[in-house]
Amino acid sequence: MNNAVKNRIKDNAFKYFGIACTSFGLLMLAIFIGNILIEGLARIDWDFITNFPSRNPDKAGILPALVGTLWIMGLTAIIAIPLGVSAGIYLEEYGRKNRLAKILEINISNLAGVPSIIYGLLGLEIFGRIMGMGGSLLAGASTLSLLILPVIIVSTREALKAVPKSIKEASFAMGASKWQTIWHQLLPASFGGVITGIILALSRAIGETAPLIVIGALAYVPFVPASPTDEFSVLPIQIFNWISRPQKGFAINAASAIIILLLVTFVLNGIAMYLRNRWQRKVRW
């Protein structure tokens, strides 16, 4: 057997190994989604979405949790996007590339890997207790903002970095100031990347349970939160709560709520993909 044949066999072997690995992941996902759909799809109706939680699993609904999730998303976006994007712009374009910047950079990347419950504890102490927000929507959104800030910062920087240096040089050479260059050239050109990062970060925040439990989000909310200072619940907490009950009916409710949560996440991801593709088509280097 000569070398070329050996190489071809190795090549093929790796190809089939890769196919096997990929199918394993896909299979697991299919089983999971299939399972959830079989269990929960039948339970979803308009009442399920508009009802308040109840002790009776057949009458229980997700309205407060769904509205709470939307509130949390909205507030988190309002807090995290300006902070994260601005910090990303500063670090990429203004900050001098010295040792301090390097340390900062490593730490931001590390923050993205900190377990979310730690953020919950931080939020509980700072927002809940010291700033006196208690278990309000604002405290929850602030905590989640902290959680996703590193992701937004890093993805903003990556998006800015992906803009060719030649565009920046061209703008400077035309007599543009730094801010004009960022505003007229860098941000429009990196918009797709920045938006994608933001939406992926938000879709991470939507699924977080632990930090919100820690800061004191409620499992049973008999009202629809109406202002940022109200107490709240979110879908993952509702799911967690139902799952932990012994009655079979609540397990079905949990499956249905998971379908709704997945739907929201998929929609967000879909928007992210759409925007990225749209912008990539528009901006070709």
Added chain:
Amino acid sequence: MSHLDIELQQLKADTIKMWTLVNLQLVKAKESLLNLDKDLARQVILSEKRVNASELKLDLDCENIFALFNPVAVDLRFVLAVLKINSNLERTGDIAESIAKFVINVDKTFDVKLLEITRAVEMFEAAIKMMDEVMDAFDKENTLIARKIFQQDELLDEINNKANTIVAEYIRNHTENIEPALYLLSVIRKLERVGDQSKNMAEEIIFYIEAKVLKHRSDSVKNKK
């Protein structure tokens, strides 16, 4: 029009300018010879300096075009042709000057009869006509005109070949006119050279326009298109 085209046009204009000057030198040399006009002859000698200056300038222009524009194909052949035509012109200018010098040195007018039997005037006019026509061919980039030159040269050769016998005969009969007769023989020799220069230049023109090398080929080949 590209930058190189402008330079080549300028080069052509300068070449024609020098050519006109050289042709004028020949005409003046002829006039001074016929009329023994020594002032006109001196003028020719003075103007020779301008011819030389033109030669240097054209050389420099060609050098610059080679160095700066790296001409290729027809442009390359054109500049090469100009470079050679330039030295042909300079030599033709020298011939006009030396004829003018004969005019200054001779103290007697040329015998009209001698001029007639040697056909010197006819030869002179033919040579000037050849020069004019080659210049025309160069100006119009017309190889048909250039090809006609080779035939015309035959007349000059014929007159030149017979000149020895005719002048020898004349000297035997007119011993008092030996010196002018010898000068005239030299003039005829020089005019034959003018014909050769014209032929060379015609060959260069055909080379640059048609990329055909006609040097050292028989005249019958040259006349074929």
Added chain:
Amino acid sequence: MDKLEAKNVNVFYGLNKVINDVSISIKPNSVTAFIGPSGCGKSTFLRLFNRMNDYIDIFKMEGKVEIDGKNIYDKAIRVEELRKKVGMVFQKPNPFPKTIYENIVYGLRIQGIKDKNILDETVEKSLKQAALWEEVKDKLKNSALALSGGQQQRLCIARTLAVEPTVILMDEPASALDPISSAKVEELIYELKNNYTIVIVTHNMQQAARVSDTTAFFYMGELIEHDSTKIIFTNPKNERTQNYVTGRFG
């Protein structure tokens, strides 16, 4: 008076001296070519004239660089103002990912000019100057990125002309183009020199020979010889220049 003048300029990148005591003066309305092997400092030197090196953290310079007799590294000089007077065209065509129209008016917009008449006029005038008007006049609202490489580069030149500079720096403007586009850019440079002072860095010696009035040869951060292009290409005084232009370098 000389348009551009550098006096005893040294440039350092960190501890590396990349330009060593270079002095040069450049006449107005002329084309000057900087030639030399890669890494000889010619691009760095070119970028001194619009202070594009300022963005390099480890950049440091000594000496004077004057435009119209004014030291452009003076504290009182605003670099944005300087760059309106000294335009730059880069090696790779780098139009903004916007329409052709927006590319041209960018320089005016950042100066705060909003009058549509002025903008329209400038677009037409600059594109005509850059010999691009006929090719793009019907698609001004199309993306500049849809143009061919050569058209993009002429667009970049037009964009530079739009802010009415007096000096145009060109960093290998034709090296990324095919021969036909390259020739068009060269012809354009030749046309523009009537109204602008142009400095061009090029690796292509024939290009330097064709377009420039004077040529400066750089080697290892030093200016070896600066003379009329005819002299540099027919009878250079320095042996290293001769070896370089004849391709016998090394």
